[in-house]
Each structure stands twice: as structure tokens, then as C-alpha cells.
Amino acid sequence: MESSTVASKAAATPPPGAKPGSRAQVELSTIYEISKILSSSLDIERTFRNSLNTLIALMVYRRGMIVLADEEGGLKLASSIGLTPEEQIQGRYRPGEGVIGQVFVSGSPIVLPNIAHEPRFLNRTGALDEDPDRPIGFVAVPIQSNRRTLGVLTIDRASGPAGGFREDLRLLTMIANLLGQALLLHQGVSAERKQLLDETRRLKGELKGRYSIQNAVGASKLMQEVFSEVHQVGPSRSTVLLRGESGTGKEVVARAIHELSPRNGGPFVKVNCAALTETLLESELFGHEKGAFTGASGERRGRFELANGGTLFLDEIGDISPAFQAKLLRVLQEREIERVGGSRPIKIDVRLIFATNRDLERMVAAGTFRGDLYYRINVVSISLPPLRERREDIPPLVAHFLERFNKENHRELRVSAGAMRVLYNCYWPGNVRELENCVERTATMTKGSVIEELDFPCYSDRCLTRMLHVGVEPAQARADECAPPVESKIALPASRRQGASAGEPSRPESFVRAGDEKPEGERERLVWAMERSGWVQAKAARLLNITARQMGYALQKHGIEVRKF
Ligand SMILES: Nc1ncnc2c1ncn2[C@@H]1O[C@H](COP(=O)(O)OP(=O)(O)OP(=O)(O)O)[C@@H](O)[C@H]1O
Ligand SMILES: [Mg+2]
Numbered sequence: 001m002e003s004s005t006v007a008s009k010a011a012a013t014p015p016p017g018a019k020p021g022s023r024a025q026v027e028l029s030t031i032y033e034i035s036k037i038l039s040s041s042l043d044i045e046r047t048f049r050n051s052l053n054t055l056i057a058l059m060v061y062r063r064g065m066i067v068l069a070d071e072e073g074g075l076k077l078a079s080s081i082g083l084t085p086e087e088q089i090q091g092r093y094r095p096g097e098g099v100i101g102q103v104f105v106s107g108s109p110i111v112l113p114n115i116a117h118e119p120r121f122l123n124r125t126g127a128l129d130e131d132p133d134r135p136i137g138f139v140a141v142p143i144q145s146n147r148r149t150l151g152v153l154t155i156d157r158a159s160g161p162a163g164g165f166r167e168d169l170r171l172l173t174m175i176a177n178l179l180g181q182a183l184l185l186h187q188g189v190s191a192e193r194k195q196l197l198d199e200t201r202r203l204k205g206e207l208k209g210r211y212s213i214q215n216a217v218g219a220s221k222l223m224q225e226v227f228s229e230v231h232q233v234g235p236s237r238s239t240v241l242l243r244g245e246s247g248t249g250k251e252v253v254a255r256a257i258h259e260l261s262p263r264n265g266g267p268f269v270k271v272n273c274a275a276l277t278e279t280l281l282e283s284e285l286f287g288h289e290k291g292a293f294t295g296a297s298g299e300r301r302g303r304f305e306l307a308n309g310g311t312l313f314l315d316e317i318g319d320i321s322p323a324f325q326a327k328l329l330r331v332l333q334e335r336e337i338e339r340v341g342g343s344r345p346i347k348i349d350v351r352l353i354f355a356t357n358r359d360l361e362r363m364v365a366a367g368t369f370r371g372d373l374y375y376r377i378n379v380v381s382i383s384l385p386p387l388r389e390r391r392e393d394i395p396p397l398v399a400h401f402l403e404r405f406n407k408e409n410h411r412e413l414r415v416s417a418g419a420m421r422v423l424y425n426c427y428w429p430g431n432v433r434e435l436e437n438c439v440e441r442t443a444t445m446t447k448g449s450v451i452e453e454l455d456f457p458c459y460s461d462r463c464l465t466r467m468l469h470v471g472v473e474p475a476q477a478r479a480d481e482c483a484p485p486v487e488s489k490i491a492l493p494a495s496r497r498q499g500a501s502a503g504e505p506s507r508p509e510s511f512v513r514a515g516d517e518k519p520e521g522e523r524e525r526l527v528w529a530m531e532r533s534g535w536v537q538a539k540a541a542r543l544l545n546i547t548a549r550q551m552g553y554a555l556q557k558h559g560i561e562v563r564k565f
Contacts, residue, residue, distance in 0.1 A: 027171050031171075034051045035178055052064050055155070062082060062158060063082030063156050065091065066080070069151055075095065093122075099118070104151070106142075109169055111138075112138040113137050114135040114159055135159040143183065144177070212227065213256035214256050216253070216256065217400045220390035222389065229380075234261050235262065241382070242382050242383075243355070243381060245357050245384075246431065246536070247387075248385070248432060249432055251270070269312050271303050271312070271313070274319035278321050283296075283302065286339055287305055287339040304331070308349055309350075310350065313353045315354075317354040317356050318358030332377075387435060398435070399415075401436050405443045409443075413443050415450070416451060419451045430535065434534060445457075535562070537551055
């Protein structure tokens with residue numbers, strides 16, 4: 001939004017053929033000057049401001065405005081002369097609203113000889129307030145190009161007895177046409193420039209053979225595929241379903257998709273569906289009206305409304321109840337919500353990203369997840385591979401986390417080759433989150449300047465990682481031979497502890513199992529669930545559809561120890 005003071009009249013040179021001093025001569029000079037300004041540069045903000053400046057100065061109008069359609073479908077003040085900064089802020093209109101909105105919608109000009117007598121005149125920018133005793137006239141003409149209305153040009157001036165509005169209308173229509181042409185040219189050039197920039201970015205990516213996304217490390221082939229999918233889907237409006245074990249980076253990817261989309265100026269709102277009861281989730285997502293339930297003392301906007309114009313990330317979508325699945329399906333179909341306790345539908349403009357580490361297909365087959373909802377959310381699906389399947393990402397991830405730690409703590413810690421081998425060979429059931437925590441915790445506890453094997457709390461006599469690697473070159477160690485890294489908790493199935501005490505490197509049965517199928521035996525299922533959920537008991541319980549209390553009891557019963565370090 002721009003404002004400026006009145007320009008000097010001296011710039012106007014009388015064109016040949018017009019009677020000096022006549023209105024026709026001044027009009028011709030005005031058009032001539034404005035056409036020169038508009039063709040001098042592609043900086044539309046500057047040329048529009050200077051054009052309006054010249055118009056107001058040469059024609060001795062009181063004030064002027066150029067209002068243009070914005071990307072959200074509203075009308076916004078692009079340039080103004082004679083308005084205070086407070087009045088400029090008010091210069092927003094909806095199509096159809098007031099005189100300006102009507103000119104925009106109808107594409108026809110409006111002339112008001114005296115705005116004080118005109119109920120349609122909103123006086124939003126204070127045109128009436130300056131001189132209440134003198135009649136003020138107002139002229140608004142559409143700025144058009146290719147029969148499309150792009151905005152509105154307005155002036156207001158003292159309304160004399162001689163009128164003169166017919167001439168004003170003719171002059172402003174000509175100038176609005178010039179503005180329309182300039183705007184069209186500018187839009188064409190901007191679109192071409194954007195296309196060229198996109199193409200350059202894409203070609204650069206192809207040349208390097210690598211993609212990158214914000215805050216994410218991933219040079220492995222598997223992650224490069226993920227990043228390329230993210231780049232492809234980001235700019236579209238598509239609903240995305242992110243799949244992958246806990247800690248693989250689903251939220252990182254969801255944020256990157258939002259950042260790559262045209263909505264990146266809007267909000268990114270996240271909701272963890274597993275963390276709330278059905279009733280709480282409903283009011284959290286849809287909001288509520290005053291008095292909707294006990295304690296609802298005021299109205300509250302839900303996350304859907306808060307995410308309007310941006311992205312809503314619904315995490316752990318596989319954990320919502322059947323009743324809530326039905327409600328969500330209705331919202332996705334109708335693209336509108338109703339607040340709890342309300343009856344008024346509210347339109348929503350939100351891009352949706354879902355995430356889960358549940359086997360939704362199996363849930364659909366078992367009837368615990370609605371098939372129709374599954375098809376709505378599974379439009380574009382991106383799977384994040386577990387860290388153990390892309391071990392080449394471990395060293396750069398360790399370097400990334402250590403660099404951050406060093407910066408934050410003013411240290412210069414390094415990792416020894418041996419320590420890196422330990423990290424490289426861990427199983428990482430909690431994936432990148434677990435690696436991140438492990439690096440941070442070890443870095444904090446390390447006294448010297450180099451992190452060594454023995455600095456890992458898990459690398460002790462009791463440690464399965466160590467035992468499994470006795471006599472085995474870490475480089476040869478197979479992924480499934482590695483122990484779960486010990487973070488703040490460790491869970492060792494009894495069979496592994498027994499193998500350990502016998503001094504033999506044993507291969508825990510749950511690790512050698514291929515694929516992701518839920519195993520048969522109760523004990524195996526418990527270990528399977530704990531591994532898949534990064535040894536977080538509550539998450540594992542959800543995976544098995546049992547309560548956290550039942551989970552605790554079952555772990556105890558089978559001697560699966562969850563020990564705090
Ligand atoms: N590729 C990556 N590069 C750098 N950091 C990463 C990467 N992937 C994940 N992280 C980090 O690991 C942690 C876990 O990531 P995130 O929260 O995105 O995982 P998630 O899949 O959503 O996990 P959950 O299912 O438990 O919610 C975060 O701190 C994140 O910054
Ligand atoms: Mg997450």
C-alpha cells in the first residue's frame with residue numbers, strides 16, 4: 001500500500017493540438033504523462049503511485065485511490081493520494097460492498113455528485129469527514145483488461161455548480177484502461193518469471209540429482225525419493241497421507257509440504273488426534289459456541305477455523321473413534337464445519353495433511369476404519385522409511401544434531417569413528433527422534449572433546465549392542481543383529497537377557513522377523529508393538545488396541561522389562 005504527496009505540475013508538457021490552458025489540454029497532458037510513467041518501468045507499485053499522483057495534481061482532484069483485487073478474492077488499496085495512514089488501513093472491501101465493491105462486481109462506473117446524500121457510500125477512508133459543509137463528488141471506474149475487472153480507480157473532488165462529472169468519467173475511463181493494460185502486462189511478466197524460476201529450480205535439482213527440504217537431512221536414495229515426492233505434491237492442493245513409524249519425520253515432512261505450497265503465508269496448525277478424547281477432539285477441531293457444554297463460557301474457534309487459508313495437520317489419524325470418523329468424513333465431503341452447540345455451517349478453506357503409523361488397510365479390512373474415509377484421506381500417500389533401512393543417513397544426521405548442539409552449547413565436540421560405528425549399527429526403533437535424543441544426551445554427558453564408544457550409556461557390559469557385536473565387525477553387522485538403542489528407557493525381552501548372560505551374541509527373534517506383520521504369540525506381539533512405537537508404552541498400547549494399564553500388566557507378566565537409566 002502506497003501513499004504519496006502531490007506531484008509537481010511542471011512535468012506536464014502541453015501536447016500539440018490542444019488549446020493551452022483549456023480542460024482538454026490539461027486532460028491530454030495528464031494522459032500523456034501517465035502513459036509515459038506506465039511504460040517507463042515494470043514496477044507496478046511505483047508506476048501506479050506516480051500515475052495517481054500525476055492525475056490528482058494535474059486535474060486538481062481532492063483525493064484518489066487505486067483498489068485492486070487480491071489473491072484472497074477481496075479488494076485492497078494499492079495506491080492512494082490524500083489519505084492518512086489510518087485511512088489507508090481501512091481501504092479493504094469485499095466485492096459488492098459499498099460503491100467500490102459494486103463497481104468491481106458490475107464492471108460499470110458510478111458517479112456520485114454528492115457523497116453526503118449517498119447511503120451506498122461507506123466513507124471507510126474518511127472522504128466525508130474532512131469538510132462536512134462542502135459537497136464532495138465521487139467518481140469510481142473499473143480497471144479492466146480483456147473484459148476482466150482487475151480493480152477500481154476512484155477520485156473525489158469538490159462538487160461545483162458546473163458539475164463536470166461527464167468529463168471526469170471520460171478521462172478516468174481512459175486512464176483506467178491504461179492502468180488495466182499495464183497490470184495485464186505486469187501479471188504476464190510475473191507469471192513468466194515465476195515459471196522460469198520454478199523451471200530453474202527443478203533443473204538445478206535434477207542436475208544435482210538431489211532434493212532438499214527444510215530442516216531435514218536425507219541423502220539416502222530412499223529419502224531422496226521422499227523429498228522428490230514432497231516437492232511434487234507440495235505446491236498442489238492435494239490431501240496428503242504420511243505414513244511411517246514413530247520418529248521417522250512425518251511432522252518435518254508435513255511442515256515442508258506446507259512451506260512448499262502457495263499457502264505458506266497462512267497458518268500451519270497441528271492436532272494430535274490420539275492425545276484427546278472424542279469430545280475434546282470435536283471441540284478442539286470444530287470449536288464451540290457459548291454454552292455448548294458445561295464450562296463453555298464463551299465461543300471458541302476450532303483448529304479447522306484457525307487453519308483457514310493454511311494447512312491442518314491431523315496426526316495419528318488411525319486412532320480416531322468410529323463415531324468421529326463419520327464426523328470427519330462429513331466435513332471432508334462438504335468442506336464446512338459446525339461448531340459444537342451451533343447450527344450455522346462455516347465454510348473452510350484448509351489443506352489437509354494426515355499422518356499415521358497404523359496399518360490403515362488392515363483396519364479397513366477389519367472394519368475398524370471406515371473405507372470411505374480411508375479413500376478420502378489416502379489421495380497422495382508418502383511413506384517415510386525407518387532409519388534402519390537408510391543407515392547411510394545416520395552419519396549426516398549425527399553431524400547435523402551435533403552441530404546444533406555445539407552451536408547451542410558453545411562446544412566443539414566431535415564423534416570418534418568407533419562411536420559412529422555404534423550409532424550406525426543400532427536398530428533405532430524410535431528412528432530419527434531416538435538418534436537425536438541419543439546424540440544430545442551423550443553430548444551433554446561427554447567430558448572430553450570427542451564422543452567415544454564408552455560415552456554411550458548403553459555401551460556397557462550389560463549392553464546388548466556390545467554383546468551382539470562381540471567378535472563381529474560392526475561394518476559386517478546386519479541391521480537386524482543390532483540391539484535397540486538405549487535411550488531414557490530400555491526394554492529387553494527375557495530371552496535376550498538370558499542369551500546375554502550366557503555371553504553369546506544372540507539374535508532377538510523379534511528383530512530378525514521380516515516385514516511389518518503383527519506376530520502370533522502374545523509376548524511377540526508386545527515386543528513388536530513396543531518396537532514399532534519407539535518403546536513408548538502408551539503408543540504401543542494403542543497399536544494393540546488395549547489400555548495403557550493392560551499394557552503395563554502384560555509387559556510385567558511376560559517379563560519384558562522397561563527399565564529407566
Ligand atoms: N530427516 C530428518 N532430518 C533432521 N531431523 C529429523 C529428520 N526426521 C526427523 N527429524 C527429527 O526427529 C524428530 C522426530 O520427527 P517427527 O516429529 O517429524 O517424527 P514423527 O514421524 O512425526 O514421529 P511421531 O509418529 O512419533 O509423531 C524431530 O525432532 C525432528 O526434527
Ligand atoms: Mg509426529
